[in-house]
């Protein structure tokens with residue numbers, strides 16, 4: 001028997017992936033850019049075991065036995081086994097690729113609440129499978145077939161997922177663009193507005209947006225090409241204020257196309273908008289004080305929870321403001337509430 005345990009962190013997109021050009025291969029309509037958070041905060045942990053004695057594949061998610069019929073898991077498994085079947089071990093073929101697998105996966109944060117759980121989950125699963133079956137090489141296109149955003153969690157730091165042009169998805173891969181400490185002393189605050197499951201899953205929401213939103217055409221053809229180039233330049237030049245402006249603009253545009261969808265995909269709540277408003281007021285104050293390097297930015301995924309990127313020096317100022325404006329429910333201790341402050345992504 002061979003056993004491997006891996007962890008993979010969530011990634012938070014600052015240029016969002018929303019919409020596919022190929023549903024089956026999970027090929028996106030646009031490039032996206034994200035931060036992979038640090039390993040010690042929000043992450044998935046997966047243990048995989050393979051043995052010639054196992055009679056079938058089995059899967060447990062958050063301690064509950066789940067079916068392995070999910071085609072996305074099957075696609076990842078098939079691709080890893082295909083790659084493993086082509087490998088030679090110490091000069092000879094080995095049939096480990098044909099051994100059944102037992103998979104046990106856990107998230108240390110709410111699953112399917114718009115907190116990138118599938119990204120961490122599939123990145124972790126694919127990496128662990130790669131290790132246990134002895135597969136080398138770029139695993140981001142395999143993780144992509146589990147969940148699009150998962151391909152970005154295969155790398156640390158700032159990562160760009162290239163949409164690619166090929167019909168078979170061979171060039172739709174994630175590449176690191178800057179290391180974890182690129183913006184020194186950066187902190188991330190995750191404001192959990194609601195840990196409940198979202199009403200419209202990302203896959204379905206994207207499908208509806210592509211089918212019905214005319215604003216989406218503008219996003220793909222006009223806004224994104226220049227925003228992505230500006231974001232790459234801001235990252236290269238470590239231009240924090242511009243990075244903040246672009247991150248906020250892209251989050252708001254993604255949620256605008258969600259609202260332009262029929263039926264509308266409504267992910268942000270009144271509380272989400274109140275958090276965004278507080279951040280704008282804070283940034284206006286910093287701008288008035290001529291202190292734009294201490295700006296902060298927010299971004300919202302397909303859910304109501306805010307992800308706030310802040311320079312460490314102002315995190316100490318922003319967090320008490322948030323706690324004062326949005327007091328934690330009495331059942332939660334302040335420690336639990338602030339658990340979302342990640343160390344440097």
Ligand code: 2P0
Pocket residue numbers: 012013015016017018026032118119146147148149150202203300301302
């Ligand atoms: C992102 N999201 O770029 C965007 C922002 C949510 C909002 O990627 O259908 O779970 O599995 O490829 O990867 C969530 O979408 O969707 C997502 P599928 P996925 O992070």
